[in-house]
Structure formats: structure tokens, C-alpha cells
Amino acid sequence: MPILQTFCAWLENTAPAQFVSTSTWAxxxxxxxxxxxxxxxxGSIAIVDLRLLGVASNHRKVTALSNDVLxxxxxxxxxxxxxxxxxxxxxxxxxxxxxxxxxxxxxLLAAGxxxxxxxxxxxxxxxxxxxxxxxxxxxRLAGFLSLVFWIGVVVFGxxxxxxxx
Numbered sequence: 001m002p003i004l005q006t007f008c009a010w011l012e013n014t015a016p017a018q019f020v021s022t023s024t025w026a027x028x029x030x031x032x033x034x035x036x037x038x039x040x041x042x043g044s045i046a047i048v049d050l051r052l053l054g055v056a057s058n059h060r061k062v063t064a065l066s067n068d069v070l071x072x073x074x075x076x077x078x079x080x081x082x083x084x085x086x087x088x089x090x091x092x093x094x095x096x097x098x099x100x101x102x103x104x105x106x107x108l109l110a111a112g113x114x115x116x117x118x119x120x121x122x123x124x125x126x127x128x129x130x131x132x133x134x135x136x137x138x139x140r141l142a143g144f145l146s147l148v149f150w151i152g153v154v155v156f157g158x159x160x161x162x163x164x165x
Contacts, residue, residue, distance in 0.1 A: 052143030
């Protein structure tokens with residue numbers, strides 16, 4: 001992956017990356033914000049996933065719950081993306097070679113594909129099962145996989161902190 005290595009080396013030498021890597025306070029501050037917004041992302045996604053699984057919020061329609069929660073999810077996700085990119089830029093070449101980082105990115109991709117498939121396929125007929133306590137099998141599967149993928153993102157994200165110095 002020479003092109004990725006070249007890009008990461010360039011990225012590490014940008015002004016924002018240099019600031020994050022050389023400042024005594026920037027990295028820990030950005031990391032703290034990253035962790036806090038990731039908690040919001042995962043927590044808000046879990047609210048919807050648990051509803052899809054029929055474990056929580058069964059008195060609410062799936063669409064109403066999603067409409068209430070997802071704006072918060074997306075706002076927090078954008079902040080997580082920004083803070084994560086800043087953290088990555090500070091040691092991009094190290095992160096690129098780090099297997100927990102690679103697994104975290106693969107799980108993020110899997111979560112995104114799962115969400116895309118859910119919205120393209122299962123969500124199309126949500127009106128028919130929106131109010132039901134027991135959602136269709138495909139909705140339950142999407143909720144279950146989402147929880148697995150996001151828990152994996154958290155686990156491997158935390159693992160990165162023990163393997164990159």
C-alpha cells in the first residue's frame with residue numbers, strides 16, 4: 001500500500017497534524033472529545049437497535065424513535081469523524097500499520113454497510129411493522145449486527161490506545 005503510506009506521511013506533516021502531535025494538551029483534549037461523542041453515537045444507535053430487537057422502547061413506533069434519536073447520532077458522528085481524523089493525522093503512518101486500528105475501520109465500514117442495507121431494503125416497508133413490538137427478522141438482524149459492529153468499534157478503538165505510542 002505505498003500510496004496510502006505516502007498519503008499518511010504527507011498527512012503527518014500538515015500543520016494540524018503537527019499541532020496535535022507536538023502540543024501537550026491538543027491530543028488528550030481531542031481524544032476526550034472523541035470518546036465523549038463516540039459514547040453519544042454508540043448510545044443513540046443502541047437505542048434504535050434495542051427497539052429493533054424488541055428489547056426496549058416497545059411502546060414507541062420505530063420511525064418516531066428514529067426521528068428523535070438520529071439527528072443527535074449524526075451530529076455526534078460528524079464530531080467523532082472530525083476528532084478521529086485529527087487524532088489519526090498526528091500518527092497516521094503508525095495507525096495505518098496498527099491491526100486494532102484496521103479492525104476498527106473495518107467494523108465502521110461493516111456498520112455503514114449494515115445501515116445502508118437496512119435503509120435500502122428493510123426500511124422500505126416500515127409502515128407495515130413500525131408499531132409492532134416484534135419487528136421483522138431482517139430488522140432484528142440489522143439491529144443485532146449494528147450492536148455487534150459498534151461494540152467492536154469501541155473495543156478496538158480502546159485497544160488502539162494500548163498499541164500506538
